[in-house]
């Protein structure tokens with residue numbers, strides 16, 4: 001099934017879409033004293049692709065399980081429109097779910113697997129056959145209806161799981177690391193397929209991953225989880241370019257980090273004295289007027305060689321390694337006792353010599369100063 | 378292969394030598410077990426199979442009779458040579474004090490066969506020679522039963538070397554004078570009833586172990602590690618308790634003024650105590666107890682392999698808890714059910730001591746009769762034939778079991 005042409009452009013068109021599901025002050029504890037999810041508020045908008053991203057153990061799966069009905073919130077309520085979900089058993093919620101390891105029924109054929117949600121809904125034989133066929137066509141596996149799950153490759157099983165979760169036309173689909181077990185190439189292919197299904201069927205998808213690239217490429221909005229809280233909820237671009245705190249900045253995308261203390265603060269601008277003895281001007285995100293700060297710079301914003309001319313702050317270091325990545329070079333620079341990484345497009349950089357001295361710097365708006373206490377979870 | 382160099386050939390030879398050495402070592406390692414199994418397992422079973430169709434009792438004491446009988450097809454009159462041979466053999470065996478062996482064998486096939494032979498032997502001891510050498514007249518004079526074709530036919534059939542008598546008898550069948558297979562008279566039929574009883578007790582025990590074991594195994598696979606270990610030990614306890622202690626415990630619990638009866642009366646379920654032991658109830662309860670591990674362990678092994686996400690997936694796809702169990706969990710646990718049920722059933726049909734200790738006279742199973750014929754009446758042939766019946770049942774079920782296990786591994 002091809003995606004229709006005139007789709008809304010991704011990211012931000014859903015900002016005004018109506019809310020489908022609301023998490024209201026949700027807390028969850030399994031053992032009675034440690035909170036896996038803490039006082040969480042979250043709105044899921046109709047038609048959006050929302051990704052829950054975060055380190056292992058941050059509570060992503062728990063949130064999904066509470067939404068699906070397999071776990072009960074310790075406090076708070078999940079609303080589906082005006083309906084509170086807490087007393088609805090999973091089979092009445094009508095939410096499609098794709099599990100990390102597919103969870104296909106091993107004793108049933110592929111067709112029987114996909115027919116299952118239709119059978120339990122009491123559909124007629126002919127209608128079921130028709131819908132199963134369409135679902136298999138949709139995931140481009142029309143010829144495998146009679147096989148067993150263990151006769152399929154990982155990617156095929158994943159697609160069957162997808163077809164099974166979509167065949168009863170749920171408006172909300174949950175996916176918990178659905179691509180975690182696939183190799184890189186298949187993964188990228190499936191990312192594309194899931195995205196186009198999302199768009200062509202107008203689904204609302206809540207997607208869990210701890211692969212930040214996957215989150216950035218697929219989502220309309222990303223919620224970064226850490227320690228049972230949402231640290232930032234934003235569209236991918238805002239998340240990558242304007243992380244709200246140090247944790248989001250270091251967790252999403254690559255980064256260089258210079259620790260130091262605040263020397264002065266003037267509006268959005270702060271001057272930080274690094275441990276290596278350099279003074280850097282940086283954009284103040286969540287720091288005060290004094291105290292420690294961590295300056296975080298993306299590798300692609302680190303300039304080297306002639307490009308540093310005219311920059312306010314320039315640091316001198318030594319080239320330790322130059323790694324060729326095809327489209328870009330990664331230059332590792334030893335400076336201030338750190339390993340600073342600079343990314344240079346291959347075409348306009350001539351490779352610096354390993355062992356030579358090098359000057360590097362960055363625009364002060366590309367240097368973002370964070371409260372170091374909030375860079376960990 | 379012609380362009381294989383000398384060096385390569387040498388390498389291949391060295392590999393072959395190493396491979397032979399490895400195989401010899403492997404063989405030596407299993408050899409003791411192999412020898413042990415041959416002597417403790419294959420030889421006894423082979424001997425039992427042999428005894429179920431070899432008929433050597435009469436042949437061992439009455440060689441002349443056997444010689445005459447084996448030459449006789451059974452058609453028409455008995456050969457005249459039979460009578461002097463019989464007289465000589467009975468006399469000789471009486472002198473050697475083993476006439477009872479043949480008497481006992483004849484008794485299996487002819488009512489009053491033992492008395493007939495013993496009486497005749499006493500008579501012959503007083504008779505030196507027969508007038509006109511007509512030994513037939515002497516025999517007929519001793520007992521008119523010798524004149525019946527059925528008696529002579531039975532003697533001929535007992536002359537070996539092989540017989541289907543025991544195997545037929547084990548199924549309540551026999552051959553009539555014309556050699557066609559017929560059912561034994563109602564009052565003599567017993568083994569089919571016993572076989573049915575054996576199967577029905579085994580079936581009941583299988584059913585109860587399944588009903589008790591299924592939820593138990595389910596909880597076991599869901600429990601935390603220490604709880605699972607405790608539950609495993611709990612189910613294995615009867616294995617580690619001496620049979621007599623276990624039985625004594627059941628007697629204490631189930632007797633007329635025992636704990637269970639008192640409880641039932643106290644709860645008002647019963648007005649007067651019920652008989653719970655030395656009958657079928659006691660047998661089934663005690664056997665269910667001791668065979669429970671055979672059900673729980675295969676079930677738990679299979680249930681451990683069932684991924685809980687499959688049930689969750691079913692629920693999220695719209696199945697009620699019951700539908701999810703019926704359509705998703707239970708079918709996946711079926712190999713464990715089949716494996717456990719067969720294991721329990723196969724073990725149960727061979728049970729002997731437990732029914733003997735906690736059952737009544739009408740609760741004894743096939744094995745009890747085998748033991749009875751071996752120990753009490755020394756009828757090895759019938760004991761062996763009943764053993765063969767049991768062996769055939771067990772083998773068929775084991776093949777079914779192996780098929781299921783193989784199917785599971787392939788699937």
Ligand SMILES: Nc1ncnc2c1ncn2[C@@H]1O[C@H](COP(=O)(O)OP(=O)(O)OP(=O)(O)O)[C@@H](O)[C@H]1O
Nearest residue numbers: 030031036054055056057058059060061062063210
């Ligand atoms: N059933 C449970 N019983 C007790 N603790 C649990 C249970 N499920 C999860 N936890 C705990 O809750 C915390 C959050 O788990 P959760 O599975 O939600 O994390 P996650 O963000 O999905 O992690 P991952 O990326 O590793 O899947 C973890 O510390 C985990 O140990």
Ligand SMILES: [Mg+2]
Nearest residue numbers: 060061062176
């Ligand atoms: Mg998880």
